[in-house]
Amino acid sequence: MATLIDGKTQARELRDAVAGEVQRLTHTQDVVPGLAVILVGEDPASQVYVRRKGQHAREVGMRSVEHTLSASTPQRELLALIAELNADPGVHGILVQLPLPTHIDPEAVIHAIDPAKDVDGFHPLNVGSLAAGGKGLAPCTPLGCVRLLASHLGELAGRHAVILGRSRIVGRPLASLLLREDCTVTVAHSRTVNLAKVCRQADILVAAVGQPGLVQGDWVKAGATVIDVGITRLGDGEERRLVGDVDAASVSRVAGALTPVPGGVGPMTIACLLHNTLIAACRQHGLPEPSAASPADTSQPLVHPHA
Numbered sequence: 263m264a265t266l267i268d269g270k271t272q273a274r275e276l277r278d279a280v281a282g283e284v285q286r287l288t289h290t291q292d293v294v295p296g297l298a299v300i301l302v303g304e305d306p307a308s309q310v311y312v313r314r315k316g317q318h319a320r321e322v323g324m325r326s327v328e329h330t331l332s333a334s335t336p337q338r339e340l341l342a343l344i345a346e347l348n349a350d351p352g353v354h355g356i357l358v359q360l361p362l363p364t365h366i367d368p369e370a371v372i373h374a375i376d377p378a379k380d381v382d383g384f385h386p387l388n389v390g391s392l393a394a395g396g397k398g399l400a401p402c403t404p405l406g407c408v409r410l411l412a413s414h415l416g417e418l419a420g421r422h423a424v425i426l427g428r429s430r431i432v433g434r435p436l437a438s439l440l441l442r443e444d445c446t447v448t449v450a451h452s453r454t455v456n457l458a459k460v461c462r463q464a465d466i467l468v469a470a471v472g473q474p475g476l477v478q479g480d481w482v483k484a485g486a487t488v489i490d491v492g493i494t495r496l497g498d499g500e501e502r503r504l505v506g507d508v509d510a511a512s513v514s515r516v517a518g519a520l521t522p523v524p525g526g527v528g529p530m531t532i533a534c535l536l537h538n539t540l541i542a543a544c545r546q547h548g549l550p551e552p553s554a555a556s557p558a559d560t561s562q563p564l565v566h567p568h569a
């Protein structure tokens with residue numbers, strides 16, 4: 263049976279490391295990293311995630327600002343709020359929770375965020391920097407995937423990673439991050455011919471398509487490491503449950519390791535957001551960054567030698 267890769271524990275460890283670094287920044291540099299999260303509308307899942315982001319930010323000692331706007335908020339009001347937060351020196355990270363109501367253009371919103379404060383890593387300058395192998399802020403879910411892979415496999419170089427899904431939030435940035443780790447990367451998607459055959463070539467298989475149970479045991483090479491990014495809510499009330507893109511029952515009989523849903527990649531997303539906020543705060547104050555800035559660099563503590 264496949265080993266389960268425990269994202270909950272690793273997320274807690276990363277938050278603890280971030281908390282230590284926040285304490286150091288606060289006491290030695292008088293810098294308290296600040297995170298502003300904006301929620302537009304009343305999507306229940308988004309409400310949960312935003313609440314958790316604020317709670318975890320406060321727990322690690324950051325300043326947390328939450329703005330909850332009604333679903334009918336005009337786009338110009340949202341852009342005005344972002345401009346205010348861009349100008350606020352106490353805010354180092356800004357995040358607008360997605361999805362947005364349909365009358366708001368997500369592109370306009372993402373473009374409005376100062377790239378230095380774009381802790382989601384969605385601004386075109388950060389996207390371009392990541393694609394070019396630079397040091398821009400990277401999106402949180404892919405960062406979480408690489409941390410989980412590095413903690414389980416150690417060296418990633420030379421491994422063949424197949425990513426199922428080409429979204430801007432997960433598939434594309436994850437391809438850039440894994441290339442940075444010297445993986446051989448294939449991005450597969452809805453038009454890929456013979457998906458199962460392509461997946462069977464993977465040493466690392468990442469499923470990020472939002473189709474419950476798509477990946478079956480016979481799509482997986484024996485011993486492969488499988489990362490399940492999908493989170494779909496099925497059923498109501500007592501029957502309510504979260505399922506991933508991977509059919510865990512059949513895949514765990516073949517894979518070497520698998521991330522569970524829930525408790526795998528999801529918790530890492532918020533921990534990586536806090537880490538990005540810490541990096542953004544250090545950069546904005548011209549301070550050295552924590553040494554484990556690279557997601558695969560988990561061998562070193564977060565504390566850097568200039569402490």
Ligand SMILES: Nc1nc2c(c(=O)[nH]1)N[C@@H](CN(C=O)c1ccc(C(=O)N[C@@H](CCC(=O)O)C(=O)O)cc1)CN2
Pocket residue numbers: 307310311357358359360361382402403493504523524525526527528529530531532
């Ligand atoms: N601006 C952004 N919006 C969205 C992002 C994002 O990275 N930036 N990602 C997702 C939602 N998301 C964070 O915002 C997120 C998703 C899931 C989890 C998580 O911890 N999941 C748990 C299950 C939680 C539950 O009970 O629902 C798990 O998998 O164990 C955290 C954050 C879309 N929007």
